[in-house]
Amino acid sequence: MAARQPAAPMSSGQAARRVRILRAASDLGTREGLANVQMHDVAKEAGVAIATLYRYFPSKPYLFLAVLEWHIDQFLGGRDCGAGAGEGVDRATETGETLVALSGKLLGSRLLASAVTLSSFTEYTSDVPTRIDIVESALGQRLLGLLGGRADAATERSRVRLLVYCWWGVFVAMLTEEISTEQGNADLRMAARLIVAG
Template sequence: MRSPAAPTSARQAARRVRILRAASDLGSRDGLADVQMHDVAREAGVAIATLYRYFPSKPLLFLGVLEWHIEQFLGGRDGGAPVAADADPVTEVADTLVALSGKLLADQLLASAVALSSFTEYASVVPTRIDIVEKALGQRLLHLLGDRGEACSRVRLLVYSWWGLFVAMLTEEISTEQGEADLRLAARLIAAR
């Protein structure tokens, strides 16, 4: 499977966002199994070849939807708003992960779509992987933790912990309250020095 193409102009970036918005709307309404790539292309107003250029498969499309929702939540890819000088990084990390989980879990069908896509994508062979620290959530957590020793490893551990707890809350293996408590514990154990 080839890697998704990245937009190289403002027009292409806008087209990619239309695709992500359409997939998000359809996933939220119909769930992953009932979303067809042709429907996404039609809803976004793009040719099916354009859709496949940016997203070679439905799992990669919904992973893009997940990352886009995270970027929207965080306020962009640059790490988001500045952190107050007196802010506790551990509390900021925990609050970010808890709030992000709540935002994503508010739409159960879409949350299920992005989670299922993640499992499908990781089960397939993809030629390149991007380090999660480079993604929007990783950048935000790195920003909150500062450039301290082992910061990238701590961020990876935090994101993996968050994802596991997010899926456990989504599948109701644990309650939202327990997931939030566990996220706060993970932040204390992993982010604190």
């Protein structure tokens, strides 16, 4: 039997409730790590019924994948996005610095970063299809804006996908300490130069 699809918030009250849940899960993930967070604890911390929690987030991995997307959206919403517009902007540098800063922000809490990373791997094997075109995500849209539409749409979308996949791989390597933060940041800057200029 296929898992139930998550509900989308329809009113401002429901949207606020969803954000409370994401904030509660984020706080608990930061303090406890993924293995120690229970859905009942998230519901209690958010001040919602357990049925409400499951209405929006059918599983713990789905919830923490949403936490990752929420953190990315919050981070990007607080950054200046002027680089996608003007002349003379070094798009490769701005793209690289955006990816470096995002990694730094997420790595600021290792337990939460581990929780959302493990959840992303788990969620890809679940029955609930959460995958969207990565270009339509908050990060994808920001990168698309930074590229500035210099080439045909298909090429720009391919570049965005390459940038996001590259960022994710380097982020995981930094999180697991396969590479140092300094090396990861250097790799992200190089990837941006190669992909944006290519």
